[in-house]
Amino acid sequence: MKPYGNFKKGIMNIGEAPGEEEDAAGKPWQGKTGKLLQRTYRKLGIDLFEDCININACHCRPTDARGDNRAPTNEEIENCRRTTLRYIHQYNPKLVVLLGNSAVTSVIGSRWKKELGGISKWRGWQIPDQDLNTWICPTYHPSFVERSDSADVDSIWIRDLREAFSLLEKPFLKHKEPYVEYPPDLRVLDRIKDGVISFDYETTGKKPHARGHKIVVASVADSPDHCYVFHSPKTPLEWKPFIRLLSDPKVGKIAQNMKFEHMWTQSKLRVEVQNWVWDTMIAAHILDNRYGVTGLKFLVYVHFGIVDYDSEIAPYLRSNNEKDSNAINRIYELLQMPGGSEKLMYYCALDSIYEYRLAMLQQSEILLPF
Numbered sequence: 001m002k003p004y005g006n007f008k009k010g011i012m013n014i015g016e017a018p019g020e021e022e023d024a025a026g027k028p029w030q031g032k033t034g035k036l037l038q039r040t041y042r043k044l045g046i047d048l049f050e051d052c053i054n055i056n057a058c059h060c061r062p063t064d065a066r067g068d069n070r071a072p073t074n075e076e077i078e079n080c081r082r083t084t085l086r087y088i089h090q091y092n093p094k095l096v097v098l099l100g101n102s103a104v105t106s107v108i109g110s111r112w113k114k115e116l117g118g119i120s121k122w123r124g125w126q127i128p129d130q131d132l133n134t135w136i137c138p139t140y141h142p143s144f145v146e147r148s149d150s151a152d153v154d155s156i157w158i159r160d161l162r163e164a165f166s167l168l169e170k171p172f173l174k175h176k177e178p179y180v181e182y183p184p185d186l187r188v189l190d191r192i193k194d195g196v197i198s199f200d201y202e203t204t205g206k207k208p209h210a211r212g213h214k215i216v217v218a219s220v221a222d223s224p225d226h227c228y229v230f231h232s233p234k235t236p237l238e239w240k241p242f243i244r245l246l247s248d249p250k251v252g253k254i255a256q257n258m259k260f261e262h263m264w265t266q267s268k269l270r271v272e273v274q275n276w277v278w279d280t281m282i283a284a285h286i287l288d289n290r291y292g293v294t295g296l297k298f299l300v301y302v303h304f305g306i307v308d309y310d311s312e313i314a315p316y317l318r319s320n321n322e323k324d325s326n327a328i329n330r331i332y333e334l335l336q337m338p339g340g341s342e343k344l345m346y347y348c349a350l351d352s353i354y355e356y357r358l359a360m361l362q363q364s365e366i367l368l369p370f
């Protein structure tokens, strides 16, 4: 089935697959489910066929042995993916509504290298996808809404769609490259006397206490756009500006899962971090307590549209025995590879930058006046 609709408002909808009625008519959203989608869009001021272009994750109708409709397999979705992505590039929509699991698998699945999870984790985000250059808005498939017959599901679905359509008024959020400095020594940190910083470590493992563990690389962001990143210095004297900064109560501290940075600082630098002001992981959990939505990589994708900035590094930050929380990971292997050190440093730099940006965003959401 070809893309269908007049696309007047620049919205692209991606469903699952054509059913019997759609196949017969050569047009999407013709059956009972399609009528529900048409009605719901109309209530929100959008004409499904005039204002949108409509495609599916699977472009032909999948049938079972008896010739009835069935859901497409992952393989079928993968086979159609190239065409689906080509349509997104060709139409360059202002926003893409992903209706249900198949659409999420199609558009996000190949780029998301971790466990994808289902629609209940993805729905409701408005993702400024930097690869696709458009807002990606996943929500339930109308057939799920119909089957659920639940006022809660209805209202969540309508809220998701209303928020998605509100993006028509909002400019696309383009990622701004941060300025990353690689100082030869840590005295540059003496300049930071107030305000807030985020900081992040790359270490030899999860816990610092067993023999041989080290902080390998650290980064400090002092604004949403600027950070320092450095390898661990060799002597306590060289560490001093960093230790002064972490123990300075006039400088607020941000981290993702601050107990990790706190514990490593305590164990390796023998100092208590002073003035923790924000933990982006706890804040994420307060803002949204669904399963699987508080990890930094997920938050960076849904808020900043950057997918998978860690997959080259991630295997080296895992040990060969993930059950042993004292195990040494593979970070030294990475450092021995050509370009490995630079990759690790840049990755660490991005972590503290994204933590800073996330903290700002979360504060604006949490501290809104009631």
Ligand code: URA
Binding pocket: 015, 016, 017, 018, 019, 022, 027, 028, 029, 030, 033, 034, 056
């Ligand atoms: N269901 C879908 O997912 N897509 C259609 O086009 C029709 C029904």
